[in-house]
Structure formats: structure tokens, C-alpha cells
Amino acid sequence: MVVKAHASTLDEVARLAGVSKATASRAINGRSKVSAKAQAAVLDAVRELGYTPNGAARSLVMQRTGSVAVILPESDERVFSDPFFARMLHAVARALRERDLQLVLLLAQPGDESRMLLYLRGRYVDGAIVASHHRDDRLAEHLSDLGLPCVFIGTPWLGADRVSVVDSDNAGAAAQAVRVLVESGRRRIAAIAGPRDMRAGHDRLAGWRQELEAAGLDSSRVAYGDFTEHSGTTACAELLDADGDIDGIFAASDLMALGAMRELEARGLRVPDDVAIVGYDDLGVAERTQPPLTTLRNPIGQMVTEAVRLLTETIDQGGRGAPRHVVFVPELVRRDTV
Amino acid sequence: MVVKAHASTLDEVARLAGVSKATASRAINGRSKVSAKAQAAVLDAVRELGYTPNGAARSLVMQRTGSVAVILPESDERVFSDPFFARMLHAVARALRERDLQLVLLLAQPGDESRMLLYLRGRYVDGAIVASHHRDDRLAEHLSDLGLPCVFIGTPWLGADRVSVVDSDNAGAAAQAVRVLVESGRRRIAAIAGPRDMRAGHDRLAGWRQELEAAGLDSSRVAYGDFTEHSGTTACAELLDADGDIDGIFAASDLMALGAMRELEARGLRVPDDVAIVGYDDLGVAERTQPPLTTLRNPIGQMVTEAVRLLTETIDQGGRGAPRHVVFVPELVRRDTV
DNA sequence: TTGAAAGCGATACCAT
DNA sequence: ATGGTATCGCTTTCAA
Numbered sequence: 001m002v003v004k005a006h007a008s009t010l011d012e013v014a015r016l017a018g019v020s021k022a023t024a025s026r027a028i029n030g031r032s033k034v035s036a037k038a039q040a041a042v043l044d045a046v047r048e049l050g051y052t053p054n055g056a057a058r059s060l061v062m063q064r065t066g067s068v069a070v071i072l073p074e075s076d077e078r079v080f081s082d083p084f085f086a087r088m089l090h091a092v093a094r095a096l097r098e099r100d101l102q103l104v105l106l107l108a109q110p111g112d113e114s115r116m117l118l119y120l121r122g123r124y125v126d127g128a129i130v131a132s133h134h135r136d137d138r139l140a141e142h143l144s145d146l147g148l149p150c151v152f153i154g155t156p157w158l159g160a161d162r163v164s165v166v167d168s169d170n171a172g173a174a175a176q177a178v179r180v181l182v183e184s185g186r187r188r189i190a191a192i193a194g195p196r197d198m199r200a201g202h203d204r205l206a207g208w209r210q211e212l213e214a215a216g217l218d219s220s221r222v223a224y225g226d227f228t229e230h231s232g233t234t235a236c237a238e239l240l241d242a243d244g245d246i247d248g249i250f251a252a253s254d255l256m257a258l259g260a261m262r263e264l265e266a267r268g269l270r271v272p273d274d275v276a277i278v279g280y281d282d283l284g285v286a287e288r289t290q291p292p293l294t295t296l297r298n299p300i301g302q303m304v305t306e307a308v309r310l311l312t313e314t315i316d317q318g319g320r321g322a323p324r325h326v327v328f329v330p331e332l333v334r335r336d337t338v
Numbered sequence: 339m340v341v342k343a344h345a346s347t348l349d350e351v352a353r354l355a356g357v358s359k360a361t362a363s364r365a366i367n368g369r370s371k372v373s374a375k376a377q378a379a380v381l382d383a384v385r386e387l388g389y390t391p392n393g394a395a396r397s398l399v400m401q402r403t404g405s406v407a408v409i410l411p412e413s414d415e416r417v418f419s420d421p422f423f424a425r426m427l428h429a430v431a432r433a434l435r436e437r438d439l440q441l442v443l444l445l446a447q448p449g450d451e452s453r454m455l456l457y458l459r460g461r462y463v464d465g466a467i468v469a470s471h472h473r474d475d476r477l478a479e480h481l482s483d484l485g486l487p488c489v490f491i492g493t494p495w496l497g498a499d500r501v502s503v504v505d506s507d508n509a510g511a512a513a514q515a516v517r518v519l520v521e522s523g524r525r526r527i528a529a530i531a532g533p534r535d536m537r538a539g540h541d542r543l544a545g546w547r548q549e550l551e552a553a554g555l556d557s558s559r560v561a562y563g564d565f566t567e568h569s570g571t572t573a574c575a576e577l578l579d580a581d582g583d584i585d586g587i588f589a590a591s592d593l594m595a596l597g598a599m600r601e602l603e604a605r606g607l608r609v610p611d612d613v614a615i616v617g618y619d620d621l622g623v624a625e626r627t628q629p630p631l632t633t634l635r636n637p638i639g640q641m642v643t644e645a646v647r648l649l650t651e652t653i654d655q656g657g658r659g660a661p662r663h664v665v666f667v668p669e670l671v672r673r674d675t676v
Numbered sequence: 677t678t679g680a681a682a683g684c685g686a687t688a689c690c691a692t
Numbered sequence: 693a694t695g696g697t698a699t700c701g702c703t704t705t706c707a708a
Contacts, residue, residue: 007461007485009701020679025703032704035677050483055460056397057701060684065394067457076428079418086418093414093445102457105443107431119405119440122393123345124462145388147345347685358695363687370688373693395685398700 008049016048017041028053059123067102068311069120069128073136076107082227083255083283084300088131088153091304099312101126113137120148127315129307132156135197149314151307155199164314164323166307170200173296173330174207177250177278180294182215184338186248186276190221192235192260194252201227204252204280221246225256232259240267247275248338254279254286257293261337276338280330291336299328346387354383366391397461405440406649407458407466411474414445420565421593421621422638426469426491429642437650439464451475458486465653467645470494473535487652489645493537502652502661504645508538511634511668512545515588515616518632520553522676524586524614528559530573530598532590539565542590542618559584563594570597578605585613586676592617592624595631599675614676618668629674637666 014024019038026032027042034042045051059065070092072079079085089105096103104125108116120128120143127149130139140159143150151164181189191208194201205222212219223238225231232251236259239246251257257279261271269275271291279286279295286293306326314321352362357376364370365380372380383389397403408430410417417423427443434441442463446454458466458481465487468477478497481488489502519527529546532539543560550557561576563569570589574597577584589595595617599609607613609629617624617633624631644664652659 007459010703011701021702022679022681022704023677026678029703033677038677052456052459054398054701055457055462056394056403057684058460058703059394060392060398060686060701061703063684065462067462076424076431080421080424080427083418086414089418089445090414093447097447097450097453100453102453102462103445105445107427107441107443109431109435112435115435115438115440118390119393121345121390122396124393124403124405348687349685359686360688360696361694364694367687371693376693392685395700396687398685398702399687401700 007054008051010051010053013042013045013049013051016045065124065126066100067104067125068096068315069104069106069125071106071108071116071128071130071139073108073110073113073130073132073139074134075110078133079107082133083285084133084281084298085131087283087300088304091301092129092308095305095308099308101312108139110137113139113142117142117146121146123148127151127311129153129311130156133198133200135199147319149311149319151311151314153303153307157199160325162323164310165325166303166310166328167325168299168303168328168330170203170330171207171210173280173332174204174250174252175211176330176332177280177296178208178211178215180278180332180334180338181248181250181276182217184248184272184276187217188221188243188246189217189248189250190223190239190243190246191219192232192239192249192251192256193222193224194227194256196224198227201252204250208250225252225259227253227255229255229259229262232256233263234259236260236263240264240269249275249277251277251279254281254283254289254293254295257295257337258285258289261289261293272337278338282333286333286335289337294335294338295333296330297333298330302328345392346389348389348391351380351383351387351389354386355379403462403464404438405442405463406434406653407442407444407463409444409446409454409466409468409477411446411448411451411468411470411477412472413448416471417445420471421623422471422619422636423469425621425638426642429639430467430646433643433646437646439650446477448475451477451480455480455484459484461486465489465649467491467649468494471536471538473537485657487649487657489649489652491641491645495537498663500661502648503663504641504648504666505663506637506641506666506668508541508668509545509548511618511670512542512588512590513549514668514670515618515634516546516549516553518616518670518672518676519586519588519614520555522586522610522614525555526559526581526584527555527586527588528561528577528581528584529557530570530577530587530589530594531560531562532565532594534562539590542588546588563590563597565591565593567593567597567600570594571601572597574598574601578602578607587613587615589615589617592619592621592627592631592633595633595675596623596627599627599631610675616676620671624671624673627675632673632676633671634668635671636668640666 140156144162193205223235225235282297478494482500531543561573563573620635
């Protein structure tokens with residue numbers, strides 16, 4: 001490959017191969033019939049020149065960029081501390097790779113989403129997946145206005161009816177957790193909830209409360225965390241200080257469950273003998289706690305696969321088509337903490 | 339704003355405003371003089387149509403995309419567990435924002451960097467910052483071949499002379515750590531090293547060894563970790579099992595230092611009375627250990643600022659200019675573990 | 677099968 | 693200050 005000052009153009013390739021731009025283009029993209037001879041000549045020229053199509057030019061005429069954005073409307077600390085995102089991105093990357101799409105990650109600082117919006121309106125990507133873990137700043141409305149194909153993972157607080165959404169049944173799963181605890185004979189069941197301004201936190205708490213009330217049990221034992229291990233420890237201490245009689249805990253994340261278990265251990269309380277506990281997520285930590293944690297498996301893989309499917313479908317339809325909503329049901333994973 | 343099926347073009351804006359495309363473009367970009375009247379008419383039309391310039395078209399003629407890539411040639415688990423990346427991306431995002439550039443994050447799965455390379459060759463970005471935390475797959479050579487402006491944070495194993503690099507003096511810093519330990523009277527100093535295939539891991543160990551030998555001390559007490567807390571615990575146990583007399587430890591990351599401290603505590607060894615310890619990074623954990631950790635501050639902020647400066651400079655020069663190397667010196671942060 | 681030419685949607689030069 | 697027009701690099705009719 002020759003070292004060149006600037007990237008080579010299709011024109012140069014065509015000239016070197018002794019054919020027209022049209023033929024060169026066809027040979028490269030392989031969509032149309034080209035004589036074996038021309039084919040070879042073009043490919044040689046491409047190699048010789050180290051040619052790669054100019055993305056801007058190609059996008060301009062094709063009205064396609066071949067890349068989709070994943071938008072994380074979160075502070076970077078959150079993004080880089082919650083295993084949820086790692087798992088999700090991993091799945092997204094895989095799904096997009098299969099469809100030959102490039103993943104472009106857009107970190108939207110909570111305040112300055114304007115520049116990201118500008119980027120999206122510039123049509124630098126064909127579509128977007130928004131992991132709306134957080135109460136977001138009208139992102140759903142903005143994207144909907146924009147007319148850019150998009151799918152939300154997790155229901156946004158605002159404008160959920162205007163965009164496609166893939167979610168899991170957080171409330172139903174929490175109810176399931178409560179049922180397991182009740183079946184094992186627990187009666188004084190507390191919740192370590194997630195942040196109130198996050199959909200998942202909100203819905204899981206609601207499910208816990210509803211199921212508890214349906215069972216005629218007290219639903220006043222609540223402490224809030226932020227999904228981190230440390231906050232789980234603090235919340236658990238708070239709970240125990242207020243009421244030493246607690247015999248069951250539902251934690252809205254495995255990390256918080258882990259933190260809670262540390263606190264229980266520090267106080268000499270045994271799991272599950274003295275206090276049973278159910279977590280949420282099953283992203284790896286759950287298997288490694290001592291004892292292994294009973295939890296709800298957040299179906300991230302399924303959600304992502306479906307999200308990418310919906311998105312590419314929408315893109316292929318040229319952005320037309322009504323928003324669609326899909327909900328997956330988390331599965332209870334029985335281990336040894338109940 | 340009118341809801342439209344497709345994004346509007348400059349042509350439509352111009353027509354609605356009753357001016358030519360040229361004038362409309364000038365009014366929008368504000369580079370050239372436009373009469374107040376035309377200005378207003380165009381801006382109104384823009385608002386009315388919800389117009390945003392088409393990125394592809396603009397890039398094509400400007401030969402600029404207004405976005406730069408940050409490439410992380412790492413598995414996503416690593417990226418999302420090591421606080422180094424969070425801190426770095428935070429700094430990059432800030433620096434780019436100041437220059438009105440869009441950050442595009444490219445996660446290069448260790449195996450499949452080809453599609454990312456294709457993206458880069460397509461000139462979808464003006465330049466790239468590579469956080470080469472890891473032994474990378476000839477990325478420096480590839481990018482250099484490509485002619486795309488780029489800056490590496492951390493010296494790549496291969497082709498470092500062909501690209502610009504910003505790094506910190508890992509070896510020198512490690513030597514500093516050893517000196518502090520020696521000065522406090524320690525003589526049997528062990529190292530908890532990072533992975534051998536990571537530059538930072540390699541260089542820090544080398545610095546430790548060199549300084550120890552210069553002081554006429556034994557440099558055989560080494561255990562390897564992978565920068566995580568858990569690996570620090572394991573490595574520390576390994577070290578202690580092999581030689582109970584250790585009185586000083588240099589850990590190549592704060593996380594590993596933390597893990598080591600947990601192990602020391604579990605064995606009833608007191609820090610710093612029985613064993614002194616120095617970490618590396620100072621990314622937050624160091625302040626919160628018990629007791630607070632003496633460590634080397636990895637100057638991530640400085641490195642990133644410089645990297646972005648170098649990159650934009652290179653971009654502005656049209657990619658010409660020789661590769662440049664800049665090295666920062668980590669600062670010793672004295673706390674209570676020595 | 678191939679080539680000439682018409683766009684895609686912007687910017688910028690050159691007159692006016 | 694403004695408008696006409698060439699241009700960026702590519703894909704895709706339309707004829708031949």
C-alpha cells in the first residue's frame with residue numbers, strides 16, 4: 001500500500017483500473033454485474049491505493065450512514081459504575097455487528113444535551129438507542145420531534161407514547177420477589193429501593209408495595225439507595241436501626257443487596273436464617289455473594305436484541321410506522337438467600 | 339415547529355426566506371456579513387422549518403466532521419470497571435466541549451477492530467484519541483498508515499514513534515514510591531504489579547525493580563494482579579504466604595492497594611505499623627481507604643488536556659507535522675499508609 | 677456490461 | 693451584501 005498525503009478517491013481508483021467511476025463503484029459494492037476483468041482491475045487499484053469510500057459522500061447520496069448511536073443520558077460516573085451499562089453495551093455491540101452497523105456511543109451530560117441533539121439532527125447516524133435508566137430531559141419528545149428512528153430501553157418518564165420502548169416488568173418482578181419472601185414465612189419485609197427519579201427504582205418499589213398490601217402486610221419499611229453497594233449498606237443499617245425485627249429484605253439491585261448483606265453480617269445476623277433477602281439484576285455479583293443471592297434476572301440481552309431489531313426495522317421502513325412497546329418478564333433465580 | 343416527514347434542506351430555507359442558498363448559508367453560519375433583514379428572514383425560516391444542516395453534506399465540502407473519536411481498545415468489562423476510563427472520558431468530554439467538538443466513543447472489541455478501522459477510514463471523524471491502556475493490536479501503525487490525526491494516551495507497545503503520545507512517567511513514579519518506603523525504614527518491599535501486557539503495569543514494575551536494586555535491596559517479591567481490588571487481595575495473600583516478613587508494599591493501582599489492605603487486616607497486620615503501602619492513581623478510592631492511602635497521582639486531567647490540545651492542533655494543520663511525545667510526572671500524595 | 681451525467685446538500689469563490 | 697455556480701466524492705439512473 002502506498003503512503004499518501006490524503007485519502008484517495010473513487011475517481012483515482014477508476015482511472016488506475018482503467019474503467020469509469022460507475023464501474024468502479026459497482027465493482028466495489030458488488031451489487032451489480034461487473035465483468036471479471038473489470039472486477040479484478042478495480043480491486044487491485046483499491047488495494048494499491050488503500051482506498052476506502054468517503055463516508056460523507058456516501059452518506060449524502062445513500063441517505064444512510066451505517067451507524068447508530070447509543071445514547072446514555074447519564075453522568076459518566078453512573079455509566080461507569082453500574083454493571084447494567086456494561087452488559088447492555090456489550091449486547092448492543094454484538095447485535096449491531098451482526099447487522100454490519102457501527103456503534104457510536106454518545107455520552108449526554110445531563111445538562112448539555114443540546115450539542116448531542118445537534119449531532120443527531122445532523123443525521124450523522126441512522127438511528128438511536130436510548131438507555132433511559134434515568135429520568136430524562138424530554139429526550140423522547142426531542143427525538144420524536146426529530147423524526148430520527150429510535151428505541152428506548154426502559155420507559156422514559158415523558159413522551160413514552162411517542163417512541164418505541166423495550167422494557168422489563170419491574171413492578172411484576174418486584175411482586176414476585178415479595179411472594180417468594182412471603183412463601184418462606186417472612187412477614188416483616190423491608191425494601192431497599194432505588195432512586196425515586198429512576199423508572200426502574202420507582203416501579204420496583206411500587207411492585208413491592210402493592211404485593212405487600214395485597215398480602216395484608218405492612219409496607220412502611222423503606223430505605224432508599226442509589227443502586228450502589230455502599231448505599232445498600234447504609235440503607236440496611238437505617239432499616240435495622242428503625243426496626244430490629246425485620247425478617248426479609250427486597251433490594252432493588254444486587255449491588256445494594258450485597259451491601260445489605262455486609263451490614264447484616266456486621267451485626268451478626270444470618271442470611272437467610274435471620275433475614276432473607278432477594279436482589280435484582282443477576283449481572284454476575286449475585287452468584288458470588290456469600291451465600292449466593294436469590295434474585296430477579298433483568299433480561300438485558302433480550303431487551304437489547306429486541307431493541308436493535310425494532311430499530312433496524314424502523315430504519316428500513318424509512319422511519320415510518322407507529323411506535324411499538326415490548327415488555328419482557330424477569331425470571332426469578334433461586335439461590336440461597338431465601 | 340412544523341412536523342415534517344423528512345429533514346428540510348438549505349434550499350427550502352432559502353426559498354422560504356426569499357434569499358439565495360448562499361445568503362442563507364451565510365446567515366446561518368454567521369461568518370460573513372448579511373443584512374439584518376436577510377438575517378432575520380433566514381432565521382425565521384430556519385425556526386419555522388426546524389432546519390439543521392445535513393452533516394454529510396457539510397462534512398463533504400468542509401472536509402471536517404466536527405467530531406473526534408475516543409477509541410478504547412479494551413473489552414467492555416474492563417472499560418466499565420476501571421475508574422481510569424471514567425475519569426479520562428469525563429476529562430475528554432469537557433475538553434472537546436470547549437472546542438465545540440462532538441465526542442464519539444468507539445469500543446473496539448479486541449478481536450474485531452476491522453470495522454472500527456473502516457469507520458475511521460471513512461473519515462467519519464476528524465481525529466482520534468486512543469486510550470491505549472492495553473497492549474494493542476497494531477493500532478498505532480494502522481492509524482499512522484491511515485493518516486488520521488491521532489494522539490495516544492499511554493505509550494503503545496508498537497509503533498509509538500509514528501504517532502503522538504501523551505503519557506505519564508510510570509517508572510519514575512514507581513521509583514518515587516520505593517524511595518518513600520525506603521526512607522520510612524522499610525527494607526523488605528514487595529510489589530503487586532499490574533498485568534504484564536499493559537504498558538502501565540510493565541513500566542511501574544520496572545521502576546520499582548530498578549529503584550530497589552539501586553538501593554541494594556531485594557527485588558524478588560512480586561505478585562501480579564489485574565488492577566482490580568480482588569486481584570490485590572489475592573496477590574497480597576500470595577506475597578504474605580511466600581514471605582511473612584514483608585514490611586512494605588508498592589501496589590500498581592489503588593484498587594489493588596485496597597484489596598491488599600483488606601488482606602492485611604484479615605491477617606491482623608497493621609498499616610502502616612507492620613506493613614507500609616503505597617498505591618497508584620489517586621482516583622478517589624485512595625482518600626477513602628482506612629487509613630487513607632499514600633499514593634501517586636496519575637495526572638489524567640493533564641494528560642487528557644494535552645492530548646486534546648495536540649489533537650486539535652494536528653487537525654488544524656491538516657494532519658501534517660511530526661508526531662510529538664509529552665510525558666507528565668505523577669505527584670506523590672502523602673497520606674497515612676507509610 | 678459499461679460510461680456519461682444527474683443529483684445528494686452544503687460551502688465558498690467570483691462577480692455584481 | 694447578494695446570487696450564481698463550481699465543488700466535495702459517491703451512487704444510480706439512463707442510454708448505448
